[in-house]
Structures are given as structure tokens and as C-alpha cells.
Amino acid sequence: MSEVPAPPVGPPPSRRDPDAPRALAPPFVAVVAYTLRACLPAKRWFGVLLPCAGALLFGWLTHVNTDSAEQAFSDVAEAGLFRLILPLTCLIIGDAVLGADVRSGTFPLTWLSPVPFRVIVAGRWLGGWLVALVTLVPAMALAPLIAGVPEAVGPMAIAAAAGAAAYIALFLLVGVLVRRSALWSLAIVLLGEWLLGTTLTGIAQLSPLWEAQQVFAGLWDDGDLLLRSGVAGGNGAIVRLLIITLVGLALAAWRIGRMRPIGGDD
Amino acid sequence: MSAPEPQATPETDPAFVPHPTVEVAGVSVWFGPKVAVTELSCSFGPGVTGLLGPNGAGKTTVMRAICGLLPTDRGAIRVLGRDPRHDRSVQRDISLVPEDDAVPGALTARQLVRYAASLHSVRDPIAPEASLAAVGLLDVADRRVAGFSKGMRQRAKIAASLVTEPKVMVLDEPLNGADPVQRAALIGLFQTLGAQGRTVIISSHVLNEVERLASRQLVVIRGRLAAAGGHRAIRDALADRPRSVLVRTTQPRRLAGDLLASEAVQGVSVDGDKLVISSSHAGDLAELLPVVARRAGARLREVRPLDDSLESVFRELLR
Numbered sequence: 001m002s003e004v005p006a007p008p009v010g011p012p013p014s015r016r017d018p019d020a021p022r023a024l025a026p027p028f029v030a031v032v033a034y035t036l037r038a039c040l041p042a043k044r045w046f047g048v049l050l051p052c053a054g055a056l057l058f059g060w061l062t063h064v065n066t067d068s069a070e071q072a073f074s075d076v077a078e079a080g081l082f083r084l085i086l087p088l089t090c091l092i093i094g095d096a097v098l099g100a101d102v103r104s105g106t107f108p109l110t111w112l113s114p115v116p117f118r119v120i121v122a123g124r125w126l127g128g129w130l131v132a133l134v135t136l137v138p139a140m141a142l143a144p145l146i147a148g149v150p151e152a153v154g155p156m157a158i159a160a161a162a163g164a165a166a167y168i169a170l171f172l173l174v175g176v177l178v179r180r181s182a183l184w185s186l187a188i189v190l191l192g193e194w195l196l197g198t199t200l201t202g203i204a205q206l207s208p209l210w211e212a213q214q215v216f217a218g219l220w221d222d223g224d225l226l227l228r229s230g231v232a233g234g235n236g237a238i239v240r241l242l243i244i245t246l247v248g249l250a251l252a253a254w255r256i257g258r259m260r261p262i263g264g265d266d
Numbered sequence: 267m268s269a270p271e272p273q274a275t276p277e278t279d280p281a282f283v284p285h286p287t288v289e290v291a292g293v294s295v296w297f298g299p300k301v302a303v304t305e306l307s308c309s310f311g312p313g314v315t316g317l318l319g320p321n322g323a324g325k326t327t328v329m330r331a332i333c334g335l336l337p338t339d340r341g342a343i344r345v346l347g348r349d350p351r352h353d354r355s356v357q358r359d360i361s362l363v364p365e366d367d368a369v370p371g372a373l374t375a376r377q378l379v380r381y382a383a384s385l386h387s388v389r390d391p392i393a394p395e396a397s398l399a400a401v402g403l404l405d406v407a408d409r410r411v412a413g414f415s416k417g418m419r420q421r422a423k424i425a426a427s428l429v430t431e432p433k434v435m436v437l438d439e440p441l442n443g444a445d446p447v448q449r450a451a452l453i454g455l456f457q458t459l460g461a462q463g464r465t466v467i468i469s470s471h472v473l474n475e476v477e478r479l480a481s482r483q484l485v486v487i488r489g490r491l492a493a494a495g496g497h498r499a500i501r502d503a504l505a506d507r508p509r510s511v512l513v514r515t516t517q518p519r520r521l522a523g524d525l526l527a528s529e530a531v532q533g534v535s536v537d538g539d540k541l542v543i544s545s546s547h548a549g550d551l552a553e554l555l556p557v558v559a560r561r562a563g564a565r566l567r568e569v570r571p572l573d574d575s576l577e578s579v580f581r582e583l584l585r
Contacts (some may be wrong), residue, residue: 021391030384039372105368113385114357260336
């Protein structure tokens with residue numbers, strides 16, 4: 001079984017060749033690398049970087065506000081960074097790492113392998129989160145710096161990182177549940193988080209948007225400007241985001257084993 | 267009480283092989299109201315097997331179900347004794363080359379093959395290079411797949427499949443888009459793989475192509491197994507079916523009259539300079555036609571079988 005058919009165009013390089021190919025990555029690393037290379041092509045990167053630029057713009061916008069820098073930034077953080085930039089950027093990333101792959105029909109390449117589904121899901125999520133860590137998190141962390149509230153940089157970075165982790169897991173799950181995952185993800189943000197989450201504390205407790213905001217509010221010294229009663233802040237919110245992330249990933253791994261990764265028509 | 271029906275065996279039913287690696291037992295698959303495969307039973311063993319059928323026959327569905335991509339609504343599939351849908355370890359031994367163009371275009375051919383190798387825990391870093399070489403893509407291995415022609419994409423997918431050293435290879439229309447030279451090379455490659463003892467299942471809707479590739483063929487029509495065996499057996503099964511041949515000639519009416527006198531001709535219709543001849547013995551007609559035309563002083567401008575496409579032949583098989 002180990003024989004390889006005779007190559008019609010020149011022999012492959014030998015093992016002693018100084019230009020011999022490097023060692024193959026283990027499956028988990030390969031899935032992460034695939035996510036970064038194949039799931040996020042140039043067009044997607046543009047889609048990710050655009051809202052990141054918007055985050056910086058929101059930082060500048062605080063200077064227009066005549067209130068104190070802290071008050072101005074808390075307004076911008078609530079309305080712009082947490083309601084718009086964080087979910088929008090994570091939606092683009094979260095849809096790319098799995099939903100778009102399923103829709104385009106390229107997911108069977110990964111599905112048809114002996115790699116356990118949980119490893120595939122974890123690798124895809126990590127790939128997406130890494131993208132968020134190098135784009136969204138720095139952009140959101142720079143926003144308070146631009147706004148003149150440097151003490152909010154750390155809390156904002158932690159909130160953005162934790163919020164992105166939960167959001168990407170959530171959108172990854174949506175990607176394996178429904179075909180039009182981007183549309184459904186947007187509906188979750190607009191109807192579930194914006195509309196219901198604003199009025200119902202129970203929904204807000206399950207919402208990456210609200211929990212990320214509570215992380216920031218709890219860790220920032222002037223966070224009481226943003227703190228919402230009935231929803232844990234600071235480290236408590238981080239734990240909740242972690243739970244949302246883990247539950248989302250576990251459900252996605254379970255669902256992948258039961259899905260038809262490609263259309264059924266012959 | 268009636269006696270139980272004897273079970274099909276390789277000796278009694280050409281749909282089965284003596285030492286199967288892939289067993290399909292009474293499988294039905296449907297998508298909502300649409301039935302894609304109906305109670306299909308057959309088996310595959312080492313060597314190349316052609317899965318023939320017109321477009322929409324259910325070949326792709328069968329192949330996807332064999333690989334575990336699709337669940338079966340009825341029946342069972344076993345690959346090397348295991349359920350491909352629920353036992354992930356099967357994926358170590360099976361690979362699918364899908365028909366569609368769904369290849370991650372952002373990857374280079376080398377990245378694609380190395381990714382497939384990594385997923386299957388292939389340790390030898392030379393293996394991807396060997397696979398790329400085997401399909402003749404080594405020179406363009408660092409080009410993005412998005413820029414490849416259809417034939418090159420097919421070969422990239424085949425390389426990604428080869429690198430995993432599968433015992434069972436399922437290839438859905440793998441020769442689509444390949445030029446004649448590539449086609450010949452790929453046919454040779456598949457035959458080599460079959461000769462190595464791998465189970466190679468290749469689908470196609472081109473009868474001649476599969477005849478060159480596979481000594482054993484299964485014909486699927488409308489989700490059912492319509493015929494099985496060697497290509498001679500398949501052709502024999504078709505031999506007594508009426509065939510239609512279009513003839514353009516200078517003397518259509520005279521030629522029609524002379525042909526009708528022959529037993530090989532069942533009917534002739536005339537439309538301008540065209541004749542449509544129905545015959546149940548295509549071979550006899552092929553010998554008869556030039557003789558009758560010469561005798562009638564008719565020049566033959568065109569002779570073309572109207573139903574030589576596999577689809578029409580398959581339709582005949584279904585009647």
C-alpha cells in the first residue's frame with residue numbers, strides 16, 4: 001500500500017536534498033493554519049480591518065463630546081465599540097472560520113479526515129480568535145488611548161479578547177446549524193442582543209455583547225458609568241464568557257458529527 | 267409458506283464481489299421528497315470499479331454515503347467492516363475526490379496536499395511532493411489553486427487524496443476537465459492504484475471512459491442498480507435494445523425502402539434528406555447500411571447514432 005505511482009513529470013526530491021520539504025504539522029496546528037490561510041483570504045481581511053479602523057474612529061469621536069473624557073468614552077464604548085464594532089468584526093471572522101467553508105463546499109476536505117470533530121472545532125475557533133487578537137483587540141484597546149483615557153486600555157483589551165472568544169464560538173456554532181449563517185448571526189445580534197438583551201437581563205446574561213461590556217465596566221475604575229445591574233461584572237463576566245465559549249464549541253462539535261457537510265443533490 | 271429467497275452471492279450476482287472492502291446493503295437516501303438512491307445493494311473490492319450512470323442518477327449520492335458525508339435513510343454501508351458515518355477511524359482508510367470545484371482557492375497546491383497529509387497524520391514530508399509529482403503538478407505546486415484550470419484542480423484534489431495512502435479511493439468524475447494527455451496519465455494512475463490492491467471506485471457518465479478504466483462496472487439509474495459486471499456484460503445487456511441511427515443521404519426515400527426489407531431494421535422515418543432508422547441489431551445495421559446504400563446509388567453524408575449517449579442507453583436498460 002505504500003507504493004506511490006511512478007510520477008510522470010520528474011522524480012520528487014529526495015530526503016537528502018537540502019531543499020527537502022519541512023516536517024508536516026500535527027492535525028490541530030494544520031487546522032489552525034488552514035483557518036488563517038484558506039478561511040480568511042484577502043477580501044475577508046479587508047472586512048475585518050474596516051471595523052477595526054472604525055474602532056479608532058470612535059476613539060477620536062470622544063473629543064467632540066464636551067463631557068469629561070471618561071464620560072465621553074463610556075458613551076462611545078457602549079454605543080460604538082461594544083454594540084457595533086465587536087459583534088460586527090466577530091461576525092465576519094466567525095462566519096469565515098466555518099460557515100463560509102460549509103457554504104462553499106470546501107468543508108468536506110476537513111470533515112473527511114480522522115481528526116476528531118472537537119479538534120476541528122477548536123482549531124477553527126483558535127484560528128479565528130488569533131485573527132481577532134491581532135486586529136480587533138489592538139484596535140479596541142487603542143480607542144481609549146486615542147480618547148484620552150489610557151487607564152481603560154487594559155480593561156478594554158481584556159473585554160475585547162474575552163468577548164471575541166465567546167462571539168466567535170457562537171458564530172461558529174451558527175455556521176454549522178444553518179446555511180445562511182451570516183444572516184442568522186446578524187439576527188442574533190440585532191434582535192437577540194440589541195433588542196431583547198437591552199430590556200431582558202436574562203438574555204443579557206447569555207449575550208457576549210453585554211457580558212463583554214460588563215467585563216470592561218467591572219475592570220475599569222470608572223466602569224460604574226457602564227455597569228448594568230443584574231449582570232455580573234469584571235471577572236464574573238469573564239467566567240460567563242468562558243462558559244458561553246465552551247458551550248458554543250461543544251455544541252458545534254456535536255453538531256458537525258450530525259450535519260450533511262455538503263448539499264445533497266446529485 | 268414460501269421458501270426463503272436465496273441470498274445474492276458473488277457467484278450468482280455480479281453486483282457483489284468475493285472479498286468486499288465496501289459493502290452497500292439495501293441503501294436508500296432521500297432529500298425531502300426527492301429519492302436519490304433506492305434500496306441499492308452492491309459491493310466493491312480491490313481493483314478499479316466504474317460507477318456508471320447519467321447525470322442525476324445518484325452516483326454522487328452513493329459515493330458521498332460511502333465516505334460517510336451523507337447518512338443513509340435505510341440500509342447500511344460498511345467500509346472495511348466499519349460504519350463510515352459514525353466511525354471516524356474509517357477516514358484513515360478512505361478518501362473522496364469530489365466532482366465539484368469546491369477547492370480552497372486561497373491555498374497553493376502544495377499547501378492543499380500538505381494540509382490533507384497533516385490531517386491524516388502522515389509523517390513523511392516527502393509524501394506530498396510525491397503525490398504532486400504523481401499527478402504532474404510539482405512544477406506549479408506553489409501556485410494558488412484559484413488560478414488553476416478545472417483539470418488542474420481535479421489533479422490537485424487527486425494529489426490531496428493520494429497523499430493519505432487510502433485503501434479505498436472514491437473518485438467522482440475525476441477525468442472532468444482533463445485534456446487527452448492528462449486523461450491518459452490519470453487513467454494509468456488509477457489502474458496502477460487498483461493493481462496495488464486498493465479499492466478504486468470511479469464514477470463517470472462516459473461509457474467508453476469507464477471501459478478503459480475499469481474491468482468491473484455498476485450501472486446506476488434513477489438511484490437503482492440497473493446492471494453490473496464487466497463492460498462486455500453491460501454491452502451484451504444492451505445488444506437487443508432498439509437503437510436509433512440518423513442518416514443523411516442523397517436518396518432518402520429509396521434507401522428507406524431498401525432498408526425496410528432487412529430484418530435488422532424495425533422502422534424508418536424520412537424527413538427531407540434525413541432518415542431515422544430503428545434497429546434492434548446495431549452491429550448488423552452497421553454492415554448492412556453501406557451495402558444497401560451502394561446498391562441504391564445513395565451517397566451517405568452523415569451517419570450518427572441518436573441514442574449512443576449513456577443516458578439514452580441507460581433509459582433503455584430501465585425499460
